[in-house]
Amino acid sequence: MKANTHNLEKKGVNDRFSLSNDQFKLIDINNKPFIKVPNLGLVRMREKLRHTGKILSAKIFKQGGKWFVSVAVELQNIIKPQPKTDKQVGIDLGITDLATLSNGEKIQAPKPLKNKLKQLRRLNKSLSKKQKGSKNREKAKTKLSRLHFKISNIRKDFLHKLTTSLVKSYDVICLENLNVKGMVKNKKLSRAINDLGFYEFKRQLIYKANQWGKTVKELDRFYPSSKTCHNCNYKLDNLLLSMRNWQCPNCHITHDRDINASINILNHATKVLTT
Ligand SMILES: [Zn+2]
DSSP, X not given: OBBOOHHHHXXXXXXXXXXXXXXXXXXXXXXXXXXXXXXXXXXXXXXXXXXXXXXXXXXXXXXXXXXXXXXXXXXXXXXXXXXXXXXXXXXXXXXXXXXXXXXXXXXXOXXXXXXXHHHHHHHHHHHHHSOTTOHHHHHHHHHHHHHHHHHHHHHHHHHHHHXXXXXHHOSEEEEOOHHHHHHHSXXXXXXXHHHHTHHHHHHHXXXXXXXXXXXXXXOSXXXXXXXXXXXXXXBOSOOOTTOOXXXXXXXXXXXXXXXXXXXXXXHHOOEEOOO
């Protein structure tokens, strides 16, 4: 939730503070949401509270030059089971396509996110060249923190839509083990895992599946999902990252690398992550 920042900024308060529920009030004026904070008075909020329930506390903080308030609400009846679909899916996470599903569907990371990540790398480089303590360095730092903020918003928004649609469409969602994936593969891949928000993806999937009565499973150890033929279980000794397609020397089926991997993930994920 975004708060109107100006009043807060003028008072020169700290970047971050907490309020207990007797220290603030949420008020609607002409159907617009405001928060009443001691010493500051009324501050307009960008949107209304998304949840109803007992208000516990609030945190007010500054990020990317903007002020935010996050309100903790005690929820009741959070279990809202979704209708069962009797469908299962395996998901291979990657760089070329953000997610490849075992039904062949490929999901790309949003273009604005990819562009902003490129921008981020350029900005990081230029910051490292600026003299410490210089005004230009300060300017570049502000730019960088704004960009980080934009990226995290685009990513969260995209991932929320994706995880909601997956949990609605499937009863069981199978993933690879991200810890293993990041560890065994190269540095470039580990960075991509962070950039694209794979951990956030997994976190959202698990909490939504818990709320909606669905199941998330993962491979409980390293399984060579890319280089094992899902049809006959033949395992290649080696499969270069650049090889997007391969033919099984044993059963002669031609595989799309990521679709084959996602089918293996679906067939071999056994560790249940949901409660
Ligand atoms: Zn085969």
